[in-house]
Amino acid sequence: MSPPHAALLLLFILAYFRGAYSSGSRSRFTSIISFGDSFADTGNLVMWADPVLPGLVLKNLPYSETFFGHPTGRATDGRLVLDFIAEALGLPFVPPYLAKGSNFSAGVNFAVAGAPALNLTYLQGQNMTVNPPINSSLHDQLEWFQKLKPSLCKCAGQNTDCFARSLFVMGEFGSNDYRNILMSNRTVEQTLVYVPQIVDGISRGVERLIQQGAKYIVVADVFPTGCIPPILTMLASPNKVEYDRHGCLKSGNRLGRYQNSLLRQRIKLLRHKYPHTKIIAAEYYRPVLAFLDMPAHFGLNSSTTLLTCCGAGGPPYNYDFNAGCGLPRVKACIDPSQALQWDGFHLTESAYRAIADGWLHGPYADPPIVHVARP
Numbered sequence: 001m002s003p004p005h006a007a008l009l010l011l012f013i014l015a016y017f018r019g020a021y022s023s024g025s026r027s028r029f030t031s032i033i034s035f036g037d038s039f040a041d042t043g044n045l046v047m048w049a050d051p052v053l054p055g056l057v058l059k060n061l062p063y064s065e066t067f068f069g070h071p072t073g074r075a076t077d078g079r080l081v082l083d084f085i086a087e088a089l090g091l092p093f094v095p096p097y098l099a100k101g102s103n104f105s106a107g108v109n110f111a112v113a114g115a116p117a118l119n120l121t122y123l124q125g126q127n128m129t130v131n132p133p134i135n136s137s138l139h140d141q142l143e144w145f146q147k148l149k150p151s152l153c154k155c156a157g158q159n160t161d162c163f164a165r166s167l168f169v170m171g172e173f174g175s176n177d178y179r180n181i182l183m184s185n186r187t188v189e190q191t192l193v194y195v196p197q198i199v200d201g202i203s204r205g206v207e208r209l210i211q212q213g214a215k216y217i218v219v220a221d222v223f224p225t226g227c228i229p230p231i232l233t234m235l236a237s238p239n240k241v242e243y244d245r246h247g248c249l250k251s252g253n254r255l256g257r258y259q260n261s262l263l264r265q266r267i268k269l270l271r272h273k274y275p276h277t278k279i280i281a282a283e284y285y286r287p288v289l290a291f292l293d294m295p296a297h298f299g300l301n302s303s304t305t306l307l308t309c310c311g312a313g314g315p316p317y318n319y320d321f322n323a324g325c326g327l328p329r330v331k332a333c334i335d336p337s338q339a340l341q342w343d344g345f346h347l348t349e350s351a352y353r354a355i356a357d358g359w360l361h362g363p364y365a366d367p368p369i370v371h372v373a374r375p
């Protein structure tokens with residue numbers, strides 16, 4: 001092979017392995033420990049579901065079709081943000097806690113699709129209909145972590161600093177609280193009252209992880225509730241002034257904006273209180289608005305950004321509460337890689353890849369994860 005060809009081949013190989021080479025081989029992290037909801041669940045809910053929740057649509061194609069080719073319990077067509085982060089750090093996909101017999105030495109995922117920040121007993125006490133009605137909240141996930149900790153530390157060599165090389169990921173949390181509360185016939189005004197409690201829960205969770213030895217924690221903000229097809233469908237209004245320039249409901253986005261501003265203040269306080277812990281503030285909210293602003297920049301089709309890819313009912317949102325993704329007669333759009341909205345509540349793999357890129361390299365994480373990953 002002549003030298004120019006060799007150089008080209010090398011460039012190609014470097015580009016191909018960019019994720020792994022830019023950080024993986026030189027990353028301080030040897031494990032990822034994750035808490036959250038369907039934005040991070042890699043299989044817990046579907047394992048729980050047998051036999052508690054029969055008929056769960058996450059168990060069916062086209063969920064996971066793009067990358068895995070078979071259902072994995074991920075609430076998207078392929079990989080999640082967490083999967084792209086694991087790949088970039090040269091680590092395996094984070095195994096779900098409920099996958100008994102898994103090897104958790106390179107990480108464990110406590111996230112459960114549908115998990116709220118507030119717990120089941122509390123929400124039901126407030127007369128909310130909670131779906132799914134299981135104990136999978138942030139509080140429950142932290143209890144599981146506590147239970148598993150001795151065995152995780154055994155993997156790490158039984159020292160007091162057993163999480164010195166672990167990347168913790170907290171969140172997002174909040175979307176399911178808002179979904180449960182809004183679907184229980186509460187107004188956005190009535191829902192805003194719960195925001196400080198949700199932020200307290202997340203902040204207490206982060207402190208608890210620090211007390212257990214966490215040194216590096218990604219804290220994710222909440223998604224713009226006013227931009228998701230089921231909420232746009234349920235709260236549809238003839239009044240144009242209720243929508244922003246992205247086509248999202250302003251009132252729905254007040255929840256996310258309020259939570260995220262309180263959460264940012266808490267992160268500042270936590271950084272001050274625990275100067276030896278690195279807290280990374282990561283965003284779901286701003287990238288979603290960026291996708292809606294400049295779809296082509298992210299390879300998305302601008303005429304379908306608010307249309308559910310795997311849904312039914314046609315424009316403007318292609319969302320039907322009685323025809324959810326995963327049901328036999330509900331089909332995915334022809335090219336999910338150009339779509340933003342997957343099943344109404346969740347984004348496509350394309351969108352998650354772009355968000356993960358923003359968390360790893362900026363601008364959607366402060367500081368970017370690869371900066372922290374350098375040993």
Ligand SMILES: *[C@@H]1O[C@H](CO)[C@@H](O)[C@H](O)[C@H]1NC(C)=O
Pocket residue numbers: 103104105106
């Ligand atoms: C778990 O995986 C690690 C590598 O990630 C390996 O070193 C270890 O031997 C495995 N443990 C078991 C019990 O398989």
Ligand SMILES: *[C@@H]1O[C@H](CO)[C@@H](O)[C@H](O)[C@H]1NC(C)=O
Pocket residue numbers: 118119121122139140
């Ligand atoms: C439920 O949440 C409340 C308030 O956050 C907390 O005090 C309580 O311990 C939790 N209970 C359970 C069973 O999770």
Ligand SMILES: *[C@@H]1O[C@H](CO)[C@@H](O)[C@H](O)[C@H]1NC(C)=O
Pocket residue numbers: 125126127
């Ligand atoms: C829940 O509903 C019951 C029965 O309608 C009512 O007595 C109770 O006050 C309600 N609780 C809250 C917190 O709204």
Ligand SMILES: *[C@@H]1O[C@H](CO)[C@@H](O)[C@H](O)[C@H]1NC(C)=O
Pocket residue numbers: 120121133134135
């Ligand atoms: C959830 O946890 C609470 C408190 O531990 C318990 O009373 C309740 O029965 C549990 N609910 C379910 C559905 O497991």
Ligand SMILES: *[C@@H]1O[C@H](CO)[C@@H](O)[C@H](O)[C@H]1NC(C)=O
Pocket residue numbers: 185
């Ligand atoms: C929903 O809330 C409104 C106003 O608070 C009330 O009038 C209505 O009866 C409620 N509907 C249901 C199904 O609970």
Ligand SMILES: *[C@@H]1O[C@H](CO)[C@@H](O)[C@H](O)[C@H]1NC(C)=O
Pocket residue numbers: 301302303304338
């Ligand atoms: C974008 O979506 C519209 C509507 O589904 C379709 O007609 C068009 O061909 C798509 N554009 C591209 C570039 O695929």
